[in-house]
Amino acid sequence: MQINRSILCTNTCNMQPAGRTAKDIRYIVVHYVGALGDAKANCQYYASSSVGASAHYYVGFAGDIWQSVSDQNIAWHCGTYGTYYHPDCRNANSIGVEMCVRKKNASTLYASDTDWYFEKETIEAAAGLIRELMEQYGIETDHILRHYDVTHKICPAPFVHNPKAWEDFKTLLKTEDRSAKVNYVAAVESPDGILMLRTGPGTSYPSVGSAKTGTVVNVRREYPNGWRYCRYYDGGGKLWEGYMGGAYLKPCPDYPHMIVKSPDGILNMRKYPHPTGEFIIGLRNGYNVGVLQDAQNGWKLLLCGDSFGYADGAYLTEVGGYQSWTGKITGGNLRIRTEPVNGDIRYVLADGTLLEITGEIMGSDGYIWYQVKKDGNAIGCCRSDFVRKI
Ligand SMILES: [Zn+2]
Structure with missing residues (x-):
């Protein structure tokens, strides 16, 4: 995503220099500019005038993005001398994103007017920018707010007059989950002896714990970027769940x-x-x-x-020690999978086929699954409710 940073505001009457890092930036607050100017004009205005207000980004009519205040500095976009309606979000821990706005009848510019609207390009670019910031700072969707949610100011007017439009906007922020569900065992093997557990799949997400080398981990999801969603116990009996770098997890499939x-x-x-x-x-x-x-x-x-x-x-x-027994497929054709529930389908066997049941396992679907042999060969497992003992 291209961000124009040629007119950054250095005017300390409009912002507060600060050395914020990812852990300090917890919210993104969305605004509308409340006037009819484009993004570049807004940036020029805040860079040249002392107005005691500012935002980090302006998103223009054509989807162009202009940065006015650096993320590390505090912009003045959601502060109030009145009442805060959000318990935690403030200028100091948020990034402000201003969206340029159109109006059907421009003879008045009241926030209470209901004919403000955003260009499609502005909406899409703002969503793209916010998705990138969410990824960069490890911010979840429930920390993306309207200015209205912080102080009850009618801002951004199109998303306050029409809450459904705000919900639609937030669905654009949900990044596609391209992870794969898995269920296997691995051991932590990290060169510096510990592996961080994070709130999201990447080093930009805050760490919430760490596991020592040798910790046995149950891997639940695999992400295309190599990260894994895992769970493990610490010595005190606490179950930890979160994301770990897959490069430091060594699969150990050979447990008894x-x-x-x-x-x-x-x-x-x-x-x-x-x-x-x-x-x-x-x-x-x-x-x-x-x-x-x-x-x-x-x-x-x-x-x-x-x-x-x-x-x-x-x-x-x-x-x-399991006393194997003979069962008969009853009630229709039966799928034999490589493992319970989500395993690959290896065979589809006809109603009436005889199987040797060699073990049982509880599936994540709540059904008991049988480990089965046919003609003396282990062929996989199947759901138990289609097999009758003979
Ligand atoms: Zn606002």
């Missing part, structure tokens, strides 16, 4: 599997390796669980379908 075998038929999975840990889910006898790591007192960190947590290893038995 065991079978749940509990005297009362259910093994409780918890968030901490102790009977007082917060309950996650009951694992039924016969479930096939991935054993990722040993924890204290014989407990183990497990992955079972979508469920990730600790259980007492005393109630797990070797995979051979």
